[in-house]
Amino acid sequence: MTRQAHCQTVSLKVLNLNWKSHTPPVDSSSCPLPSLHSTLRRILRNCSTAATGSSLQPPDVPRLAETARISLTPIEVEEFTPKIRQVIDWFGQLQDVELQSVEPALRADTEAYNLREDTPETFENREAMVSGVPSYEEPYIKVPKVLSKE
Amino acid sequence: MASLLFRGILIHPPLLNSSNALFSRKACAYYCRMRTITRAQVATQVNQPPQLKYPPNARNNGLEILLKDYETIIGIETHVQLSTLTKAFCSCPYNYGSPPNTSVCPVCMGLPGALPVLNSKVIEAAVRLGLALNCELSFNSKFDRKQYFYPDLPKGYQISQFDIPIARAGYIDLDLPVEFGGGQRRFGITRVHMEEDAGKLLHSGNGNYSQVDLNRAGVPLLEVVSEPDMRNGIEAAEYAAELQRLVRYLGVSNGNMQEGSLRCDVNISVRPLGQSQFGTKVEIKNLNSFSSVNRAIDYEISRQVLLLSQGQGDQIVQETRLWEEGSQKTVTMRKKEGLSDYRYFPEPDLPEVVLTEGYVNKIRGSLPELPEMKRRRYEGMGLSMQDVLFLANDVKVADFFDAAIAKGAEVKLAANWIMGDIAAHMKNEKLSIDEIKLTPHELAELIAAIKGGTISGKIGKEILFELMAKGGTVKKLIEEKDLVQITDPTEIEKIIDKVLLDNPKQLEQYRGGKTKLQGYFAGQVMKATKGKANPGLLNKILLEKLNAKSS
Numbered sequence: 275m276t277r278q279a280h281c282q283t284v285s286l287k288v289l290n291l292n293w294k295s296h297t298p299p300v301d302s303s304s305c306p307l308p309s310l311h312s313t314l315r316r317i318l319r320n321c322s323t324a325a326t327g328s329s330l331q332p333p334d335v336p337r338l339a340e341t342a343r344i345s346l347t348p349i350e351v352e353e354f355t356p357k358i359r360q361v362i363d364w365f366g367q368l369q370d371v372e373l374q375s376v377e378p379a380l381r382a383d384t385e386a387y388n389l390r391e392d393t394p395e396t397f398e399n400r401e402a403m404v405s406g407v408p409s410y411e412e413p414y415i416k417v418p419k420v421l422s423k424e
Numbered sequence: 425m426a427s428l429l430f431r432g433i434l435i436h437p438p439l440l441n442s443s444n445a446l447f448s449r450k451a452c453a454y455y456c457r458m459r460t461i462t463r464a465q466v467a468t469q470v471n472q473p474p475q476l477k478y479p480p481n482a483r484n485n486g487l488e489i490l491l492k493d494y495e496t497i498i499g500i501e502t503h504v505q506l507s508t509l510t511k512a513f514c515s516c517p518y519n520y521g522s523p524p525n526t527s528v529c530p531v532c533m534g535l536p537g538a539l540p541v542l543n544s545k546v547i548e549a550a551v552r553l554g555l556a557l558n559c560e561l562s563f564n565s566k567f568d569r570k571q572y573f574y575p576d577l578p579k580g581y582q583i584s585q586f587d588i589p590i591a592r593a594g595y596i597d598l599d600l601p602v603e604f605g606g607g608q609r610r611f612g613i614t615r616v617h618m619e620e621d622a623g624k625l626l627h628s629g630n631g632n633y634s635q636v637d638l639n640r641a642g643v644p645l646l647e648v649v650s651e652p653d654m655r656n657g658i659e660a661a662e663y664a665a666e667l668q669r670l671v672r673y674l675g676v677s678n679g680n681m682q683e684g685s686l687r688c689d690v691n692i693s694v695r696p697l698g699q700s701q702f703g704t705k706v707e708i709k710n711l712n713s714f715s716s717v718n719r720a721i722d723y724e725i726s727r728q729v730l731l732l733s734q735g736q737g738d739q740i741v742q743e744t745r746l747w748e749e750g751s752q753k754t755v756t757m758r759k760k761e762g763l764s765d766y767r768y769f770p771e772p773d774l775p776e777v778v779l780t781e782g783y784v785n786k787i788r789g790s791l792p793e794l795p796e797m798k799r800r801r802y803e804g805m806g807l808s809m810q811d812v813l814f815l816a817n818d819v820k821v822a823d824f825f826d827a828a829i830a831k832g833a834e835v836k837l838a839a840n841w842i843m844g845d846i847a848a849h850m851k852n853e854k855l856s857i858d859e860i861k862l863t864p865h866e867l868a869e870l871i872a873a874i875k876g877g878t879i880s881g882k883i884g885k886e887i888l889f890e891l892m893a894k895g896g897t898v899k900k901l902i903e904e905k906d907l908v909q910i911t912d913p914t915e916i917e918k919i920i921d922k923v924l925l926d927n928p929k930q931l932e933q934y935r936g937g938k939t940k941l942q943g944y945f946a947g948q949v950m951k952a953t954k955g956k957a958n959p960g961l962l963n964k965i966l967l968e969k970l971n972a973k974s975s
Contacts, residue, residue, distance in 0.1 A: 341765060343573055380566045380588060380776055387775040389544040392509045394517035397529035404525065406535075413524040414635035417575040420625065 330366045333358045487726060490733050496725050497702060498660050498692050499652035502667055503645050504677045505621065505685035506549050512620045512644035513540030513583065520683050524637035532642035534578030539773050546644045547590075547777060549676040550618050551787050553646055554591030556670055556794055557613045563779045565590045567618075567771040572764060575636050576623040584647075586768040589617035590777065596650075597796045598666040602810050604658045611663055612651030621645050646676070652691070657721035661714040664688050669795045673819045681713055688717055694728040694740075703728070704737075707744040708754055720747040724754050798822055811839045814847075824857045827864035833871045841867060845885060849892050861895030862888070869898040883907050883955055911958045913965060916949070919957070920966050923948045934970060942966065 335355045339346045346354065397403075409416040511518055514531035530538035554561050568586035594613035600606055623641035627634050648667065654660045668679035668686055679686045688711050693703035708724060711717050724745070731739050745754040793801075795816050802812040815825050821842065828838045842857075846867075850857060870891070874884045879902060887901050902908060910916060923945055924931055934941045945966055949957055 341571075341767065380564055381770055383775050385775060387778060388541060389547070390510075390515065390541045392543050392545040393515065394510050395515040396527075397516065400526070400528065403528065403530065403533055403535065411635070413526075414626070414637055415525065415575075417634050417636055419627070419632055419634050420575055 330362055330369070333362060487729070490729050491725070493697055494694050494725075494729050494732065495697050496655055496692060496694050496721075497652045498654035498656070498690060498721060500650045500654065500660060500663060501689045501691070502648045502650075502664065503621075503687040504553070504648065504667070504671050504679070505687075506546060506644040506646060507675070507677050507685075508543055508545045508549070508644055510543055511642035512543055512546050512618070513642055514538075516642065518639070518643050520685075522639055524639060527639045528641075532578065533638055534580070534641075540583060540771075542774060542777075543644065546618055547779075548787065549644070549674075550590045550616060550646055551779065551784060552674050552676055552791065553648070553671065554594065554616050555784070555788050555791060556674055557591070557594035557596055557616060557648070559591035559594030559613060559616060561591050561779060561784060562588055563784075564588070565617075565777045567774045567777070568768045569771050570619075570766045570768055572766060574622070574625075575634065576625040576638075576641065578623065578638060578641055582620060582622065583771055583774070584619035585617035589615040590779075591616040596663070596666060596670070598662055599799060599809070599813060600658060600662055601813065606809055609659060609662075611653040611659075614649040614651050616646055616648050619645050619647055656725070657718035660690060660721050661718040664717055665714050666795065669817060669819075673792055673795055681711075687711075690717065690721060692721060692724050692728075694725060694732065696732065703732075704740045704742050706740065706742065708747055709744055709757070710746045710748075712749070716747055716749060719752060720754060723747075723752065727754065792819070795819075805835050807835065807839055811843065814843050815839060818857070820857050824864050824867075828867045828871075831865050831868035833864075833868035834875070837871045837875075838867060841871070841888070845888055846892065849889070860892045862892045863895075866891055866896075866898055873898055873902065877911060877958070878902065878909060879907055880909050880955070880957075880959060882959075883909070906954075907956060909958050910953055910956045911961060913961060916953075916957055916961055916965055917969075919949055919952050920945075920962070920969055923952060924969060931970075942970065945970070 333355060335346070335351050335358060338358075339351070404410055407415055509517060511532055514529050516527045516529050516532055518527060531540060551561065565585060565588040567583050569581040570584045570586065571581040573580055592613075592615040594616070595610050596613060597608065597610050599608055621640050621643040623636050623638040625634055625636055650663065654663060664681075664686075668681070671677040671679045671686070677685055681687070690708045690711065691705055692708065693705045695701065695703040706724065706728070708720050711720055728740055731737060744757045746757050747754055798816040799812050802815055803809070807815070814821075816822050825838060825842055828842075829835060846857070846860070846862065849855075850860060853860075870884055870888060873879050874881055879887070887898060887907070890896065890901060891898070927945070927948065930941050930944055934945075942963070946959075946962060949962055949966065950959075
């Protein structure tokens with residue numbers, strides 16, 4: 275996946291996290307992901323060049339909203355496009371990191387992997403889950419008629 | 425046994441001679457374009473020109489002529505549902521046929537805050553299959569989120585592996601069934617990766633709502649993607665059958681297409697011979713058996729060839745079609761508008777999957793003898809391909825056969841018994857070979873007893889039936905029922921004399937020219953000895969007596 279697409283997806287997720295307040299975290303000190311934030315700071319400190327940012331494609335907000343199944347009015351699209359763009363550009367600072375001599379990492383984990391034994395366990399509170407389903411018609415979950423996959 | 429339907433051949437009498445020429449030319453066209461096999465292991469490659477008896481289908485002769493000008497490229501994506509006790513990312517058990525929505529928990533229902541934890545057996549199964557398919561394993565791989573919205577996908581994404589599958593670049597060797605011309609094939613495997621299954625979506629009768637059962641959501645799957653190496657329906661169907669054989673041999677899945685534990689989607693494109701550009705790719709879904717795979721491909725090839733030959737190639741669009749078992753044709757599913765954007769990104773809730781040399785070697789060492797190796801070994805024993813394919817098809821039958829051989833049974837005889845009377849019994853009683861009461865040891869004993877002359881072949885068959893149904897030992901049965909063959913010529917002679925004496929009328933008729941009555945006398949002797957007379961000796965002495973007396 276391209277870095278840009280990744281940035282866009284992550285920024286939309288960040289946006290979702292702050293949906294109620296309607297203010298995307300432009301100011302890095304209010305970033306809800308402290309560990310990511312400090313990692314980025316560290317990377318940026320080691321960067322020789324200053325962050326530029328605008329070499330990334332502008333976000334196609336209507337399409338993003340469609341794929342995330344979030345409905346936006348045209349006014350909201352206009353309002354959010356620059357804000358989303360700011361988030362993307364903020365992540366876009368990563369583009370300036372010199373990576374020529376760095377091995378690509380699959381993941382940013384530090385911990386070893388966490389596996390589970392193949393032993394069955396029945397979840398003891400099925401009723402609570404089922405009662406949380408908005409439209410449940412024993413024994414199925416009732417959903418609107420679906421014609422085809424996305 | 426791969427249940428390939430063998431349909432009657434439509435014979436057009438006046439064209440029978442020309443159609444033979446057609447077959448061999450067509451066979452050349454199909455097989456000249458097969459991928460050259462470059463790996464060193466194919467020393468056993470059969471050198472005979474593949475004599476493909478063209479798959480009998482309701483084709484008219486015109487279509488057959490058209491077909492030889494086109495080449496079909498087929499690739500198959502297979503989803504194998506693993507037979508682990510729990511799901512991939514949570515400890516819910518999975519049992520096919522459980523009441524809906526009874527095997528669920530916050531993780532597989534995608535409730536907020538729930539986190540996936542990988543089942544160790546899933547990695548083991550993936551490595552086993554990857555090794556069995558001769559793949560290169562990725563010692564470091566990861567999971568990714570494949571995002572789309574659909575009611576049977578609780579989280580709104582499927583945990584899968586996108587760019588770094590656990591295994592890639594492998595191959596599978598198989599033998600085509602004897603009745604379709606036989607021959608060996610090697611098909612490439614592009615990749616094998618781990619992912620989770622979605623729930624089941626059911627559509628209600630009156631059509632304004634659908635129903636979801638999440639029992640299956642989160643069940644581990646291995647997706648096997650083949651290289652587009654298959655060229656016709658037979659090859660595709662046999663590839664699927666061999667995958668089924670393989671997963672059953674390995675014990676990673678029960679591979680039942682009917683249950684949905686083995687699902688195949690076929691990708692097919694047709695192009696005129698000599699054209700370098702590939703034709704439009706069409707995907708076919710809803711294939712529930714190997715014969716559907718075969719027939720759906722045949723149908724789709726005909727459909728596309730007809731359109732192409734009439735200059736209507738633009739009517740072939742890239743789409744997904746469904747195979748309709750009832751009408752025996754493929755139909756359009758709703759056409760997709762544009763390609764899906766799954767927005768893959770690495771699954772943040774799951775760590776990297778790391779394999780060590782030690783782990784892989786341990787699994788490699790624990791692999792059973794795979795179907796291909798078994799077939800080559802059986803072939804080396806001198807069995808015919810027909811026998812080889814039957815015995816190696818089901819791992820339990822192969823084990824039974826191997827055990828009987830190990831106890832000293834003669835190879836060809838053991839094969840005959842298993843493929844004949846034993847298989848028939850299994851079919852009638854709907855039992856698998858490890859459920860019948862006969863043991864491999866007793867089969868070996870039976871064969872030895874017949875060979876040594878202790879009992880006759882006919883008595884052997886009767887004993888076999890009893891052994892399969894009730895068990896016991898050959899020795900004991902022979903004793904209890906007093907079945908030892910009579911091989912003393914004097915004793916047989918005595919009985920023959922008595923029979924001839926008791927049947928003067930028939931004797932007259934025999935001497936009068938009705939030589940067929942020898943059978944009648946033989947039957948009488950058998951009756952008198954309760955079937956124990958050695959047939960060979962009986963007939964020899966009987967003939968002597970009958971002919972001697974005609975003075």
